[in-house]
Amino acid sequence: MVTHTIEHSRQLEAEFKQAARVVDRFRAQRGRLPDQDETAQHLSIDGPYIIEPGDRHFEEATSELGQPPEGGYVLGLWRGEWMEYYASWSGATTMPFGESAYYLTGSRAGDCLLGAFGMTICLAGALRICRGRRRR
Known part of the structure; x- marks a missing residue:
């Protein structure tokens, strides 16, 4: 069971990294981050999305990952029972990958x-x- 959970976390990490590449490409082309509608057009509807200040998950995400620096952003993804987060500036996630964490x-x-x-x-x-x- 723990092995399956860690494998699922690795899959979610890959989704986060792919989403970050899409967001970075969008920003490079347009000079800004995509809004919610634009994010949904480029990413899966149930995939990662940008967590912005004011979003109810932003405080939780930044308490775990730190405040984003200038140009940084946080991606979030609903795991089924709780949110997971990804920091664009460090590549860190809120997902533990070591068995001992479980x-x-x-x-x-x-x-x-x-x-x-x-x-x-x-x-x-x-x-x-x-x-x-x-x-x-």
């Missing part, structure tokens, strides 16, 4: 041990409750 303890083995420990505690508690009821 585990509570930082590793699959650690999460398995934590789960086993939790289940042991629950089982011990259940046994204690059952023994207490028999004594009555």
